[in-house]
Amino acid sequence: DAGVTQSPTHLIKTRGQHVTLRCSPISGHKSVSWYQQVLGQGPQFIFQYYEKEERGRGNFPDRFSARQFPNYSSELNVNALLLGDSALYLCASSQRVNTEAFFGQGTRLTVV
Amino acid sequence: AQSVTQLGSHVSVSEGALVLLRCNYSSSVPPYLFWYVQYPNQGLQLLLKYTSAATLVKGINGFEAEFKKSETSFHLTKPSAHMSDAAEYFCAVSDRAAGNKLTFGGGTRVLVKP
Numbered sequence: 701d702a703g704v705t706q707s708p709t710h711l712i713k714t715r716g717q718h719v720t721l722r723c724s725p726i727s728g729h730k731s732v733s734w735y736q737q738v739l740g741q742g743p744q745f746i747f748q749y750y751e752k753e754e755r756g757r758g759n760f761p762d763r764f765s766a767r768q769f770p771n772y773s774s775e776l777n778v779n780a781l782l783l784g785d786s787a788l789y790l791c792a793s794s795q796r797v798n799t800e801a802f803f804g805q806g807t808r809l810t811v812v
Numbered sequence: 813a814q815s816v817t818q819l820g821s822h823v824s825v826s827e828g829a830l831v832l833l834r835c836n837y838s839s840s841v842p843p844y845l846f847w848y849v850q851y852p853n854q855g856l857q858l859l860l861k862y863t864s865a866a867t868l869v870k871g872i873n874g875f876e877a878e879f880k881k882s883e884t885s886f887h888l889t890k891p892s893a894h895m896s897d898a899a900e901y902f903c904a905v906s907d908r909a910a911g912n913k914l915t916f917g918g919g920t921r922v923l924v925k926p
Binding site: 748800808 | 816848853854855856857858861902904912913914915916917918919
């Protein structure tokens, strides 16, 4: 079975632009979470979705938004990009809200 | 609120020597605790987890960790380091009531010397 897949693997954006990151969970998993990992730091929780509903939100500005689709895949959107948004964005899927999370390889976003 | 502190951002060990990575947590409720490993340009791989069963938890690749409530610690050990253990290790805590939202420590990078 395929693991958690994220796309794209790398991208470069300019300050002020918008970006959309995508995540496909493991088959049968209904929950997706997003994390931001700035270089040299541990991941920070951004969002959790379960059955297409937001179940948790971290301490991130409103420029960050996400959604989950009927097939349980998810998108993370970031508007008005700042240099500080440069990071590895990790997606994790789990069967339910409180079961083990499996991480994807991440999307490396560079804002210039 | 929960928090995790990993003592030592970098650890250097000789091949065959003991690996000890320290993790202390803060949680107002009984926690779930995790150790993850991250290889360069990769995502996170779960090494082991504590979910209120046995306090000594065995994981993959020969790692184990012991939950000590009195010390609020969950240190990770491996008796004999291998070159392939060179990676970054993250300790994480989750609030059982908050689903699997994970709060991570800052990470410890392990260097293994031949």
